[in-house]
Amino acid sequence: MRLMVTMRRACALGAALLFASGCGKRLDSSECQKLLDHYVELLLRDDRPHSSAGEVMRLQQEARKKAERDPAFAECGARVSRQSYDCAMAASDANRLEQCLL
Numbered sequence: 001m002r003l004m005v006t007m008r009r010a011c012a013l014g015a016a017l018l019f020a021s022g023c024g025k026r027l028d029s030s031e032c033q034k035l036l037d038h039y040v041e042l043l044l045r046d047d048r049p050h051s052s053a054g055e056v057m058r059l060q061q062e063a064r065k066k067a068e069r070d071p072a073f074a075e076c077g078a079r080v081s082r083q084s085y086d087c088a089m090a091a092s093d094a095n096r097l098e099q100c101l102l
Contacts, residue, residue, distance in 0.1 A: 025082055032076035035088055036063055042094040 027035075037060045044051045044059060067073040080088075080101065087100035 027077040027080055027082070027085055029077065031085060032073070032080070033064065035076070035080070035085060036060070036067055036073070038089055038091075039063075039094065039097055042091065042097055046094050 040060045040063045041056055044056055048055075084100050088097045091097035091100055
């Protein structure tokens, strides 16, 4: 059950990306992937602190597959400002990362 909540929250990141636009150098697709991976890792750390590295990688791959089909995530590079990205990548928990993207 918690895994489903974690995956739903990762998908919600796509929606949050729509609101986080700004100026500066645009993010490239690898940076958007890193942002998603960081978010999934933080969600797991909050939800399942003893997750193995393999489980983290598996869930990151699942989130990437879902993000490929999400039109909101496809706009990540255009919608997320460099400042929001830097804030999110420095976040130490999922709630802080979400706040950076609002």
